[in-house]
Amino acid sequence: MSDFAIGESDFLLDGEPFRILSGALHYFRVHPDLWADRIDKARRMGLNTIETYVPWNAHSPRRGVFDTDGMLDLGRFLEQVAAAGLYAIVRPGPYICAEWDNGGLPAWLFQEPGVGVRRYEPRFLAAVEQYLEQVLDLVRPLQVDQGGPVLLLQVENEYGAFGNDPEYLEAVAGMIRKAGITVPLVTVDQPTGEMLAAGGLDGVLRTGSFGSRSAERLATLREHQPTGPLMCMEFWDGWFDHWGGPHHTTSVEDAARELDALLAAGASVNIYMFHGGTNFGLTSGADDKGVFRPTVTSYDYDAPLDEAGRPTAKYHAFREVLSRYSTVSAEAPPAVAAPAPQFSVPLGEPVRLLTDPAVWGPASRHATMPTLDDLGARLALFRTELDGDGPVLLSIGEVRDRALVFLDGDPVGVLERDHRDRALMLPRGRGRLEIVVEDQGRVNYGPRIGEVKGLLGDVQLGPDLLTDWSAWTIDLDAVPALWDSAAPATGPGVGPTAWRTSFAAEHPVDHFLGTDAWGKGIAWVNGFCLGRYWHRGPQHTLYVPAPLIRSGDNDLVVLELETMADPTAHFVPDLSLGPVES
Incomplete structure (x- = not known):
């Protein structure tokens, strides 16, 4: 067991100054059989901590449900972080943003008229308290002062960009403490005076979120917090994509220079993202700042590890920067992965929605x-x-x-x-x-x-x-089993159509499903929903993690909502995330 505290100018681990070198890795965006691989690559880059959000709506898709199976096994994820010798930061919200559907808030919350979301309102707070009790039951025994990896817990998320209700923030912090959390609490906001004031709490460490002008942003943070360690809780090293837009990338050199400036100033950091992963299923969110823009399936984020978990140029540049401020593992960086299998198989046995809707229920x-x-x-x-x-x-x-x-x-x-x-x-x-x-x-x-x-x-x-x-x-979970009760159609047809095929694999390795010849829809491999595709791009592949692949025959199901110009599944050797912004 260790003691972790907030000192006059540093984090203190067992009384000694400790700099947090963290990377964001969302367990719910990575296949659980790959968690250990991604965590190990974080350690080998020079990180000592892993940060994750917790998506309330994924754990509780219906009122009264709290699911921790498979990709939602937060306890198992944190134990794997500890097994790698790293620490953890947990950010349970209740709101997380994260380019995640509804910012992590369950849709069922809003079915009762007048519920006051993200403010001091009794019905909302009652639901939040139940959720926090459930998730913190998992986190409580894994705190660093109980022998686990968890150093910090965050209260809400960038609240200063949304509202100004200190009573609400105090209530959330009180619920976290009541649930048995004894490690330090933090808030995060973009470093402007207004946001830091509206989103902060007295007695809770304020941290910042930014990706440039590090020295200036840290100075603003210090103005509003005269003592305590400086930390960038979200050091934005890339960005996310919208359907119909470019694939966003950031300069490796600029990102490395900003990280160096941040560390040179003595600050702690959480790199957002270290590994973005994938918005599997229908979990991606959307922006609406005057124009509705849905987020793509890939959450590659131009991070040090790409969507498939492979080191990028940014990984090696960040590793070199981190080596100036801490001891980096002497192990060689991960090797370059071989190209994925490349082959094509025809889609067949279409089931058309408009022909006989009864097959859908x-x-x-x-x-x-x-x-x-x-x-x-x-x-x-x-x-x-x-x-x-x-x-x-x-x-x-x-x-x-x-x-x-x-x-x-x-x-x-x-x-x-x-x-x-x-x-x-x-x-x-x-x-x-x-x-x-x-x-x-x-x-x-x-x-x-x-x-x-x-x-x-x-x-x-x-x-x-x-x-x-x-x-x-249309029950999307039931789409892969449609053929158990539906007779496949023949000949050309229009409207939403489900297709299926099988393909062979020698070994379970990553695959990339090309979608550029298709219209708009959703795909499944062996019953697992890979997510949405759309001819608008920018992305034209769906990532198929190796643990989904079976040696031998595998099932592919595609629900095409528009027109499929080529009813063929093309597996390609690499990600295709689209043209980058100029």
Whole structure:
């Protein structure tokens, strides 16, 4: 057991000055069988600590549930950090941002009208306390003063960029202490006077988040905190990507120079990210600062380890900088990985959503259009019969986030939130109207957190309100098993279609699934959801971690929502994350 404390100018480990050299590694973005590999590479780069967020909504997808299986086994992750001889920082939120769906806040929180999220409001605080008790039950025995690796715990996350409610922050800190956390607590904010004041707590160490002008930012932090160690809790060494944008990268030389300046000033650091990993499933979030921009599946972040866990030029540059301030392992840096297997297999046995929606489950009936939240869905099909004249205007109050419109099975158009689409012309006002609605990820930053998804407001045909809707929730977890009950289609077809195939592998090694010839959809390997793809890019591969691959036959399932120009699965030798910004 060790004692860890905040001193007059340093962190103190058993009474001696200790500099935290940390890297962000989110257990929920990395296959658990690869945690040890990523942690070991952090140690070999020269880090002594691993930091992770905790995503409330992943652990609690439904009220009353707290899941710690597989990729959510936080306790196992922290034990592996300790086994590697490293320390840990835990940031449980309750809000985490992290470019993660809804900033980590469960969607079910918002189903009760008037719940005051991220402020002192009794119903929200009751839910937060239950969550913190559950997650901190895992962390409490793993604190450094109990023989574990955990040095620090963070209260909330960049709260000064959101609100100014010290009573709320005090309540969250009190819940953490009540749950048995005895290690020091910290807050983090961007180093401006306003944010540090609004997001800080007396008696809790303030830390900063920034990626440039280190000396200036540390000086601002010191102005608002005359004593205590200086720390950049998020040293941004890269950035994340949005669908339709460039792949963001940062200069290796600039990042290394800023890291050197930070350490030369005597500060501690948490490199965000050391290894970004992947937004598997439908876990990526979105921005909306006037324009809705969903985040891509890859969370490569241009980090020292790429999405597949391989050292980059930034890894070697950071290792050299760290060696000036601490002892770096004498072990050689990890070797360059061999290219992934390259081959192609045809997709077959399509199951078409519009042909027989019943294969996806029973329909529910609604007098007016329900939201996706009403259905508990991320993707759904809505159908009604039209009995009018045409052509005629179809209009919708608001689209969140994407709607594919079909008339008698023929595609009519797409309504997209980022284009602010709300209406399109139908060629006739008679026939079977079907709308496939997709939630592309909940906003993770700012005032639009928690907003309802689906088609909001009235759905009208000309001046008339459309009623009598049938709705099919598309259970994405059940897609890989569709063929157990559905007869595959033959010949060409339109609309959302599930495809499957098998491929052989000699050994379980990383694979990269090329998606540039496909439209927009989701893919699974051996029942595991790899995430979304989209022809918009920038990324045109989905990462398939080696532990998902079986020696012998493997199953690939693809749900294509638009048009698949080439119904073939192309596995390629490397990541394709898209053109970089100029």
